[in-house]
Amino acid sequence: MRPLRExxxxxxxxxxxxxxxxxxxxxxxxxxxxxxxxxxxxxxxLEDVARLYLEAGADLITTNTFGGSPARLxxxxxxxxxxxxxxxxxxxxxxxxxxxxxxSASIGPSGLVLQPYGDADPQAVAxxxxxxxxxxxEAGADLFCVETMIDLHEARLAVSAARAxxxxxxxxxxxxxEATRRGFYTVMGASVAExxxxxxEAGADLxxxxxGNGIAAMVAIAQAFHAVTDLPIAxxxxxxxxxIVDGQLRYAEPPxxxxxxxxxxxxxxxxxxxxxxxxxxxxxxxxRAAVARCAAAS
Numbered sequence: 001m002r003p004l005r006e007x008x009x010x011x012x013x014x015x016x017x018x019x020x021x022x023x024x025x026x027x028x029x030x031x032x033x034x035x036x037x038x039x040x041x042x043x044x045x046l047e048d049v050a051r052l053y054l055e056a057g058a059d060l061i062t063t064n065t066f067g068g069s070p071a072r073l074x075x076x077x078x079x080x081x082x083x084x085x086x087x088x089x090x091x092x093x094x095x096x097x098x099x100x101x102x103x104s105a106s107i108g109p110s111g112l113v114l115q116p117y118g119d120a121d122p123q124a125v126a127x128x129x130x131x132x133x134x135x136x137x138e139a140g141a142d143l144f145c146v147e148t149m150i151d152l153h154e155a156r157l158a159v160s161a162a163r164a165x166x167x168x169x170x171x172x173x174x175x176x177x178e179a180t181r182r183g184f185y186t187v188m189g190a191s192v193a194e195x196x197x198x199x200x201e202a203g204a205d206l207x208x209x210x211x212g213n214g215i216a217a218m219v220a221i222a223q224a225f226h227a228v229t230d231l232p233i234a235x236x237x238x239x240x241x242x243x244i245v246d247g248q249l250r251y252a253e254p255p256x257x258x259x260x261x262x263x264x265x266x267x268x269x270x271x272x273x274x275x276x277x278x279x280x281x282x283x284x285x286x287x288r289a290a291v292a293r294c295a296a297a298s
Contacts, residue, residue, distance in 0.1 A: 011271075018274065028042070034067055037077075047092050056284040063105050064092075068089070068106070090141050107162065114151060122154075146174070147174045147210050149175045155175060155199060172208075183224065206271065209236075226269040233271060239277070258286050263290070
């Protein structure tokens with residue numbers, strides 16, 4: 001594969017994968033159990049999910065390490081296994097995709113509330129992100145994806161830790177926003193413009209949003225980023241907002257809705273389009289086809 005930064009510089013539009021949590025639950029992950037437990041004893045499931053997304057056309061496949069920081073692993077009963085959990089996840093994806101896709105190392109929030117709003121020491125949280133990032137890089141990840149962040153301070157700590165751990169690896173950094181009368185803000189009060197600026201300063205190569213919104217809102221968020229940054233933009237939308245139907249969590253937006261939004265996303269500077277909660281390989285397949293149609297028409 002060509003280096004990721006080279007492809008972005010050339011204007012390529014890359015396709016990400018979709019949701020992992022729901023895919024793992026469908027394959028036996030019990031409710032309330034940390035998904036990262038599968039990294040230690042069910043790696044064949046990780047390989048299966050990775051292959052499904054690869055076959056659907058994803059250029060980037062995410063590792064099952066969203067909760068792989070020390071704080072989150074401690075919460076999930078995996079204390080002291082940062083290296084093992086993160087390394088196994090990278091190797092499982094690599095086993096499935098070889099050199100046909102980039103292995104995107106997921107780094108999610110610590111689950112702690114940083115001072116001064118909470119009790120967590122920012123330095124300790126940053127060190128935890130650094131430990132996770134080093135394990136992911138040493139296992140052979142191709143890039144980092146700092147995702148689903150709502151606290152811009154924490155997002156900066158994660159991006160900076162990843163940059164220090166592996167200066168050569170690209171970093172995607174995405175926040176989760178809510179619509180307000182003043183525009184899109186995180187629940188901690190960060191605007192799109194502030195997020196774009198600070199994430200770039202911390203070392204991100206791509207900035208954008210994932211989770212929390214359906215595709216229509218994500219188009220608007222992408223346009224907001226496009227107005228304030230020259231960096232490539234990453235968008236990973238939910239398949240709509242979740243609903244409870246017959247006691248089950250459902251996401252209503254079909255793959256065709258995602259495909260219809262692709263031209264608008266590309267026009268707004270989005271160079272990585274994937275899915276988040278509720279999305280499936282079929283959503284990825286629809287995105288891949290829409291990206292190909294846009295390339296053929298350009």
